[in-house]
Amino acid sequence: MHKIFSLSRKEQLAVQFILIAWACVVLIPLGVAVINSFKPNLGEVYRAPLALPSEWTWSNYAEAWVGANFGGYFLNSAIVSLSVVVIVCFCASTTAFVLVRMPFRGSALLFACFMIGVIIPIRLALAPLFTIVKGLGLLDTLTGLILVQSASMMPVAVFILTAFLKSVPSELEDAARMDGALPFQIYWRVVLPLIRPALATVALLSFVQAWNEYFLPLIFLQSSELYPLTLGIAEFRAQFSVQWHLMFAGILIMLAPTVIAFLLASRQFIEGLTQGGVKE
Amino acid sequence: MSSLDIKHLNKSYGSVQVLHDINLEIPENAFVVFVGPSGCGKSTLLRSIAGLEEIDSGEIILEGRDVAKEAPVDRDFAMVFQSYALYPQMTVRDNIGFALSVAGRPKAEIHRKVDEVAQMLRLTEYLDRKPADLSGGQRQRVAIGRAILRSPKAFLFDEPLSNLDAELRVDMRLQIAELRRQMSATFIYVTHDQVEAMTLADQIVVLRAGRIEQVGSPMELYHHPANSFVASFIGSPKMNLLSVADLGLAGESAATLGVRPEHLSIGADGALEGTIAAIENLGPVSYAYVDVRGARVTVQLPPAHGFALEEAVKIGWADDALHRFDAEGRRI
Amino acid sequence: MAKMSYNRKANLQRIALLTPGVLLFGIFNFLPLVALLGLSLVDWPGVGSADFVGLENFRKLALEPYYRDQFVNALVQNIWMFVLIIGSMLLLGSLLALLLSFGTNGRGAYRAIYFLPYPLAGAAVAFLLDLMVQPRGAINTFFVKTLGWWDAPIGFLGDTDLALPTLAMFYAWHRMSFAIVLILSAIVGVRVILLEAAMLDGASRWRMLKAVVFPVLAPAFVLITVIVMVDVFNNADYTLLLMGPEAGPLRSTDVLGTFLFRTSFGGSATSVNVNFGMAAAIGLVTAILILPAALFLALKNLRKD
Known part of the structure; x- marks a missing residue:
């Protein structure tokens, strides 16, 4: 130096x-x-x-795990976060694949729609979103919450994956097309292995975001047995705000998975932070 | 009857037209090379034939039927890519067998056919490796093996040797020529290297700026270039193109005279006077670069020549070695 | 029936590949955003029938004291909160990033420590820091009992003047590493040029910083500002978590996010004055407020590829 x-x-x-x-x-x-x-x-x-x-x-x-039901909250958080990761990785990668490699009339417009999702935070559309979820009978269900949280991650995920896919040459996919592979096969056998690095970033980003999300569960869940940790800990604080030793234990239980994820993949984390910085 | 007939093919990217009214007949089992400078549209033409690019208009007639709208796999061509396009996560065996596995053929059949192809290309001992563990030449052979496996009607090569070093390139060139003798199929080969074109082709198609400049056998192109572009593109070193006006050559009707370095004589007499600016001794031949009135002329010298730098010389030629071009560059 | 051609099959599969993502995003993200426009024109408590009222919601927001005062209060406090956050993030973030870019001992360890709060959940950060600033919490104990500098504990979040700045500091604590990482990568990116220039004219370190480093910080500053702005103007998690939808004490921590939440669902279970139409109007106005910043960000990202 x-x-x-x-x-x-x-x-x-x-x-x-x-x-x-x-x-x-x-x-x-x-x-x-x-x-x-x-x-x-x-x-x-x-x-x-x-x-x-x-x-x-x-x-x-x-005491926190059993008595204050952090075990149950933890399970709900895990179900929601892992489902969101799987759904977002699948839906965003198929969408990005078609948009980049098999464009059609209107695909630019479709991409622009996704970019609107990047620009305008979904929280501002709270009222219409609530109406739609309620209309579909998904209010107060984990399914509804998972779908809403996944959808909120889609724009950034599609953005990251399309940018990545554009940066890799298409010769591998051309070769597969020459060999008669159909889009399903090309996606599964060629594209998915190819975009693994970007997919890892998307998975990490959506896991942390889903695990940490407080606002959307607050809006869409009512029954406390469905609560993720973010709501569970707020509930606990409302009832036992003086039980500081339990609060501290609960907070640390909640932090553990994302801190571990960070320690395991700090590089992707920082990459995701600069790429996914579009939306916080 | 020709095996592949391209009629009035046009192709553009957005507002930029990259192929202009291409008409080309490719005889059955011919080895055709598309050659031209980068950006001339040769790869786009190949990819259009393959079906990887949609064309704007025109027909691609394969054995009497128009395949212009058909998917690549229905045209029954196989392609070898510049980057080899091997699937990094699959073994060599799975790479070669990919087309059959996609088509859902039984495992035993795939296994047997891959073994045959690997034998032919001397790849048997590498079958369980991943592409990352192979050398450039081995990867290229795997890519070729993948193409052979399907026994296609035509092999399409997109600058297959440009990622290899010079020595390996000669080696692979010979292998491709040998492959061609073993297979009965049409070969269409894209390159920017005129040596590859000259050595491999039955028929060379020279392209420039999306248009075909000339089609012919290597020797036709060498001896009878249709215009000054083809003349300077084919042959190494390049043909000298002498401007009649600049050099003050009296009694010439042509605008430009073309004469190859090997057809020029140098010595005490000749039509042009100049000084030797540089000499390159390559062993079997030598070249002198002579400055003549601001133009630089390349002349082939015999191995033992005895010329020196700064020497004043005269350059001459036999009249039948001259190529005459008009002001637009067309052959007269 | 003849076997389907490759192209036909490929087309069907393309549609099949596109459908899940488009449906998911369309129903739960895009449609609600578009519906903001329509919903902002009705009066609707969320159940029963909706009355079309035209631009009435926007008129109320601008003119009717009940809404106007809340809106103006939330907007002003939101801006104040944003200024506090971005000011501390840029100042402290630049300082720390700059110090980390020198040949400092233990740079790797510092970076890892500084990054630690970033992956934590907002809810956890809010409650953790709340426990720190409570009258009986660590900070007050330290300054009152241990050092004896303060006569009495300070109730940071109970004070109408201190509550909002305290929340802003919570945010800055949580997101500081974001500023550090972006600024640091800008500084590191210029390193070679900096070196060469320094070698050539032997300038002092401070002059080098002024001439070479500070100019490259501008894009990083803009990026951080825009991202934080979009976030602070729609995300009211800290206030909701610690102060509730009523944004106490005395609405002194109210921001646009809490105002929007209150209008949709009321401040408490007994609220009657909820209006989804008004909530949509507030959402739309907020969206328009942050749109220039957000558009800038999107265009910048699109230009990158």
């Missing part, structure tokens, strides 16, 4: 000070959550929120 980027001893010290300061801002809330979630009783949380537990215990996690 050139010397313009290297720092003198003094400069290094100043820079480290600022960087550590922000690292503390980031880490302290998470650290406080971790230590307090292991405390045996509420008194200790209130008395000394910054101190280590006098005795480390998993009981808050057990």
Whole structure:
């Protein structure tokens, strides 16, 4: 590295000070959550929120998981998120495949419609969306929620996949066409393996988005046995807002999957952040 | 009767017309090479014949029926692509057998046919590898194997050797020529390399800017180029095109004279005077680049020539070696 | 019947491949967006019959005090929140990205730590940080009991002046890494030019930064601003989660998202004053407000390929 980027001893010290300061801002809330979630009783949380537990215990996690039904919420979140990932990956890749490789009259218009979905957030169309879901009898069902959340991810997913597909040459698909492969076969045997990197980004993006979504479940679910974690934790807070040790445990249960996903695939994450930055 | 007959074919991308009224007859079992500079439409013409590109108008008549609207697979052609287009996640065996597996043929039959083809192309020991583990030449053979497997009516090659290094290219050229002797099928081959065209073709089709400039055997093109473009495109080094006006050649009716380096003589007498600007000694032949009144003329020299740089020389030619072109470049 | 030709089969399969995606997006995303236009012209509580009222909803929004005051209040506070968020993200984000671009020890670790909040759910971040700023939470305990700097705990979210800025800081905490990543990649992208220029005229580091680095930050700044703007003007999750649809205290944290939510479903179970037509009108107006930014973003992305 050139010397313009290297720092003198003094400069290094100043820079480290600022960087550590922000690292503390980031880490302290998470650290406080971790230590307090292991405390045996509420008194200790209130008395000394910054101190280590006098005795480390998993009981808050057990209590949250079973007593506060975080186990059930977790299952619902998992069902919704995984379904959304599968649906979005399938629907967006078939759509992008046809739009890029088998264009027809009107395909540019169709793509423009998808781009409108990128531009205008679906939340603003809350009232008509609610009416449609209700009309289809899908209110207060996981199916309805899954479809709505999948649809909200479609524009960005189609955008990422069409851009990727345009960047790879079509000779492989031409070769398959010469050999008599039909679109289903080309999609399944040629295109799907080809777009795997972009598909991984889309899968990660839609998983995190679906797992973290609060607003859409709030609108479309009423029965608490269907609640995902985002609603479950809000419900828990409304009822037991003083049970901080349980809140901390619940929050950490909720964070675990996305943090793990991030640790496993931080590179795709950051790529997705810049590509999918179109919509947050 | 010809096996493939193209009539009034037009093709455009948006508002840009890339092929203009192409008419071409390709005899059965011929080896036809489309050649021309990049962007001349040769690949588009090949892909139109293959059915990979929709054409705007015209007919593509295969054995008496118009296939212009038919799908690639119904035309029964096989194609070898520039990038080889091997499926990266499949083994060599699955790549070669892809067409049959798509057609839903029994596994045993596919296995047997792939083995035959692999034997022929010396690929047997690589059948279980993935394309990424093969060299460029081996990948090219797999791509050819995939084409052979279907025993198509015609093989279409789209610049198949341009990704290979020079040595391998000569080797593959010979293999393709050998393949051609073994198969009874029509070969249509696209290249920008006139050496490939000259060595492989029965018939060369020279294209420029979406139009056919000339069709003929390699020797016809070499000896009787229809215009100055074909004249300068075929043959290496290029034919000298001498402007009659610039060089002040008296008593000439043509606008441009064409004469190949190998038909020029250099020495004490000749029609043009110049100085030698550069000499290239290649071993079997040498070339002198002579500056004549601002124009540069290439002359082939015998192996032991004794000429030196900056030497003043005269260049001459026999009249029957001259090609005469008019102001539009047409042969006179 | 004759065997279907390849082209016919291919056409049918193309339609089959296109159908699921188009139906999914069409029914649950595109249709609602288009229906905003029609729904904004009716008066409809969500059940029963809808009355066509023309532009009445828009007139009410602009003129009738009940709606106008809420709308103006939400809009002004939304803008204030946006300014706080984008200001802190650009300032802090640039500073941190710049420091990370130098030959700093432990750059990789810092980047990983800074990125940690990004994948967290908004709901988790809201409640986690809420527990930090509560009167009995870690921050107040630290400054009141441990350091003794403050006489009494500060109720950040209970104070009409502090609640909105506090929520803005929550947002900035959550999304800071987004700014850092984009700014850092802009700085890293210029590195070679920077080096060469620095070698050539031996300029001081600060002059180099001014001449070479800052200009390339402009596109990154614009991108961050636009994305955050679109988000902040339609996403009111923090307010909804912590303050509820009534956006307390005293509507001091009300933004367009909560106003829209309240108009559709009411502030509480007993609300009677709900109107889907008005909700559609608010959605439409908000969409028009963020449309220039969003269009800019879309065009920029389309130009890229």
